[in-house]
Amino acid sequence: MTLWHASATACAALIGALWSPAPRADTYPKNPGIDAVHYAFTIELSDTTDAIAAALALDVRFAAAGQRAVRLDLINASAAQGGKGMTVSAVTVDGVPVAFTHANDELVIPLRAPSTLEQRVRVVVRYRGIPATGLKIGNNKYGDRTFFSDNWPDKARHWLPTIDHPSDKATSEFIVTAPNQYQVVSNGLQIEVTDVPGGRRRTHWKNSVPISPWLYVLGVARFAMQRVDTFEGKAIETWVYAQDRDAGFADFASPTKQVLAFYSDYVGPFAYERLANIQSNSVSGGMEAASAILYSERSVTGTQSVRWRNVVIHEIAHQWFGNAVTEGDWDDVWLSEGFATYFTLLYIEHAYGRDEFLRGLAASRQSVMAYSAQHPTYTVVHRNLARMEDVTSSQTYQKGSWILHMLRGVMGADAFRRGIRSYYQRYFNGTASTADFRRAMEAAAGRDLGWFFEQWLYAPGTLKIAGTWTYDAPTQQLRLTLDQQQGDGLFRMPMEVGVYLKGQDTPILHRVEVSAQSQSFTFAVAAEPAAVRLDPNQWVLMEASVERRR
Numbered sequence: 001m002t003l004w005h006a007s008a009t010a011c012a013a014l015i016g017a018l019w020s021p022a023p024r025a026d027t028y029p030k031n032p033g034i035d036a037v038h039y040a041f042t043i044e045l046s047d048t049t050d051a052i053a054a055a056l057a058l059d060v061r062f063a064a065a066g067q068r069a070v071r072l073d074l075i076n077a078s079a080a081q082g083g084k085g086m087t088v089s090a091v092t093v094d095g096v097p098v099a100f101t102h103a104n105d106e107l108v109i110p111l112r113a114p115s116t117l118e119q120r121v122r123v124v125v126r127y128r129g130i131p132a133t134g135l136k137i138g139n140n141k142y143g144d145r146t147f148f149s150d151n152w153p154d155k156a157r158h159w160l161p162t163i164d165h166p167s168d169k170a171t172s173e174f175i176v177t178a179p180n181q182y183q184v185v186s187n188g189l190q191i192e193v194t195d196v197p198g199g200r201r202r203t204h205w206k207n208s209v210p211i212s213p214w215l216y217v218l219g220v221a222r223f224a225m226q227r228v229d230t231f232e233g234k235a236i237e238t239w240v241y242a243q244d245r246d247a248g249f250a251d252f253a254s255p256t257k258q259v260l261a262f263y264s265d266y267v268g269p270f271a272y273e274r275l276a277n278i279q280s281n282s283v284s285g286g287m288e289a290a291s292a293i294l295y296s297e298r299s300v301t302g303t304q305s306v307r308w309r310n311v312v313i314h315e316i317a318h319q320w321f322g323n324a325v326t327e328g329d330w331d332d333v334w335l336s337e338g339f340a341t342y343f344t345l346l347y348i349e350h351a352y353g354r355d356e357f358l359r360g361l362a363a364s365r366q367s368v369m370a371y372s373a374q375h376p377t378y379t380v381v382h383r384n385l386a387r388m389e390d391v392t393s394s395q396t397y398q399k400g401s402w403i404l405h406m407l408r409g410v411m412g413a414d415a416f417r418r419g420i421r422s423y424y425q426r427y428f429n430g431t432a433s434t435a436d437f438r439r440a441m442e443a444a445a446g447r448d449l450g451w452f453f454e455q456w457l458y459a460p461g462t463l464k465i466a467g468t469w470t471y472d473a474p475t476q477q478l479r480l481t482l483d484q485q486q487g488d489g490l491f492r493m494p495m496e497v498g499v500y501l502k503g504q505d506t507p508i509l510h511r512v513e514v515s516a517q518s519q520s521f522t523f524a525v526a527a528e529p530a531a532v533r534l535d536p537n538q539w540v541l542m543e544a545s546v547e548r549r550r
Helices: 012-017 242-251 256-266 306-318 334-352 354-374 394-411 413-427 434-445 450-458
Strands: 034-044 052-062 069-073 085-093 101-103 106-110 120-130 135-139 145-149 170-179 183-186 189-196 200-211 218-221 223-231 234-241 274-280 292-296 325-327 430-432 463-472 477-484 493-501 508-514 518-524 529-534 542-548
Touching: 052 069, 069 120, 085 106, 106 120, 170 183, 170 218, 183 200, 183 223, 218 274, 223 242, 223 256, 234 242, 234 256, 256 274, 256 306, 256 334, 256 413, 292 306, 306 334, 325 334, 325 413, 334 354, 334 394, 334 434, 354 394, 394 413, 394 434, 394 450, 394 493, 413 430, 413 434, 434 450, 463 529, 477 508, 477 529, 493 518, 508 518, 529 542
Parallel strands: 034 170, 234 274, 274 292, 325 430, 463 542
Antiparallel strands: 034 052, 052 120, 069 106, 085 120, 101 106, 135 145, 145 218, 170 200, 183 218, 189 200, 223 234, 463 477, 477 518, 493 508, 493 529
């Protein structure tokens, strides 16, 4: 998705010891004993009503013995929502009707006997209603009726009975019957299109890769569709409004294939069966639904704008981070958004040059500093997120991106890439936590990184340094004093010092590590410096000034 300290005051060892936060209770019932294996949704859409008539066939595996019910999220029809919401008419378990309860937005389906370990059952739910959100039914910018999903972050439950949490990944199918003037797009591969009586059309999409419910997608509109290319035998498609055919085909023609190739090489294999870029009216920027990305209807301009090009790069990065490797809890949403933001910059550096990369870093830095000033206690990793409205902020995007950039600087580019590839391989098509990511990066680095994770992810604030320097010509010694001034605890951070001699654009680099309130460093410098700068290659998220003291 796109939007365009507990500190160590004594020593580095103390920071490392404090890296792991205290266990947090989770307010969401994750159903740990129940594993949704496969969802098959059969949905009927109409032009005469906004009500959907639907059925779910759900294959369930029990990960623990003694389970007495299957609990699903499904928003009740209610007066508070103007009558919108879902009403369940019937439920069966392995073909046998059961007496279910559907209250407080939970569908509880009892089992005839407590589960055994690894037992499988099939649950069928028949329901109907008008979605209050989650599935947007209404006119697009041309006045044409459309149906588009908007499940982020926990709105799938408004129209799809699911275990609506990122920790539970499953394969899926959408079998949609709609008036035959529409085309239907969803995750995975299209396996059937059949006209049926009454001027209607049945379209069947099947996704064979496990994903979390917020990544399920449905788009129903008068589309123009183009098979643009293939990547490793997998189709690359564009779906835009029929009126935007020419402009949309031109806008989405690139750089999808090149981006897929870059991430496949840098990170690991592309997980899905195809990739579609889809114009929609349900999102304002982009939504990274697995294999079928939704973009704002304003994304089609016919100008191949840089802004929307970068949104495309960001949403494709999510196919690796957020989709294939998914945060196991919303507290760790930076594993999705911070990663997609940084890997967008990495592709920009690869394809368009380091100057564009540095401009992106600079813009992110400004955003981080402004947000930190307004929210001084905010941490990138949430501590038991209570309100889903707060799931993301500029810090989960931009500060998360900067944290990865700093980690790359601390580890070195080769070790960083090894760690990323190992992390992706280990949690491919599964879920991960920040602790899992830390372990992968420590293994690649061959050393403890707890101090780094603690101060940047679990503690608030950013580094602020004021420095002074003097030069002693007789001894050819430069003395640099650095003072941490952030006021909310101390950071430990390695960084470069650039010493610029007169007439030279390239600095002499010295490496230091700050960890105390005030520190002094001495360097041998053969001639009087013209200037001294901290972090000349922009590896550290900080506000810094260095002045000569006469």
